[in-house]
Amino acid sequence: MKVLKLSAQGLPQSWISLEQAVTHYAAGEVRWETGAEVAVFHGGHNAITGQQSIIRVNSIIGTRGVPNINPFHLRPSLTNSKLFSRDRNICAYCGGQFHEEDLTREHITPFAQNGLDHWMNVVTACKPCNHRKSHRTPEQAKMPLLYAPYVPSLWEDFILRNRRILADQMEFLMAHVPKSSRLLV
Numbered sequence: 488m489k490v491l492k493l494s495a496q497g498l499p500q501s502w503i504s505l506e507q508a509v510t511h512y513a514a515g516e517v518r519w520e521t522g523a524e525v526a527v528f529h530g531g532h533n534a535i536t537g538q539q540s541i542i543r544v545n546s547i548i549g550t551r552g553v554p555n556i557n558p559f560h561l562r563p564s565l566t567n568s569k570l571f572s573r574d575r576n577i578c579a580y581c582g583g584q585f586h587e588e589d590l591t592r593e594h595i596t597p598f599a600q601n602g603l604d605h606w607m608n609v610v611t612a613c614k615p616c617n618h619r620k621s622h623r624t625p626e627q628a629k630m631p632l633l634y635a636p637y638v639p640s641l642w643e644d645f646i647l648r649n650r651r652i653l654a655d656q657m658e659f660l661m662a663h664v665p666k667s668s669r670l671l672v
Contacts, residue, residue, distance in 0.1 A: 491645070512544065521655075522659065606637065
C-alpha cells in the first residue's frame with residue numbers, strides 16, 4: 488500500500504511507503520491530511536508520562552515545504568504499462584481491447600522514418616496491427632488512427648504509475664484530471 492504525498496499546496500509529489508509516511512509524521516512535516524486512515528503505528532512509551540506514542544497514517548498527506556521543481560514542467564516517463572493504461576488497452580488501429588501481453592508500443596512515425604520515442608508519437612497497438620503497419624506511417628499503411636496520442640497531465644501520470652490506488656486517492660486524483668482525459672471515459 489502506498490500513501491499519496493502532496494506538496495502543502497496540494498500538488499502530487501510521489502507515492503511513498505507507509506514507513507516513509509511515518510517519518511514525515513514523526514518529523515512534523517505533515518501539514519494536512521485527507522482520505523481514510525490506512526495504518527496505525529505504536530511506538531515506545533514516554534519515560535515521564537508512561538504514554539505510548541501513536542502515529543495514525545492517512546492515505547493522502549500534504550507535507551511542509553515548497554518543491555524545488557515545478558511539477559507542471561515535468562514530462563511523465565513513457566513506459567509500456569502507462570501507455571497501455573492511457574489508451575485503455577485499446578488498439579489504435581482495429582479498436583479491439585486486449586490484455587497487456589498482447590499489446591505493443593506502436594510508433595506513429597516509425598524509427599525507420601526518423602520517428603521519436605515520446606508520448607505524442609506512440610499509441611497502443613495489438614501485435615497483428617503493429618505487424619501489418621510495419622515500418623510505415625498510418626497513411627502509408629492505409630490504417631487510420633482511431634484516437635490521437637497525448638501527453639498525460641501530472642494528475643493522470645500519478646494514476647498511470649500506480650496499479651493499487653485506494654478509492655479515496657483515486658477520487659482525489661480524478662477530480663484534477665483534465666476534462667479531455669481518456670481516463671474519464
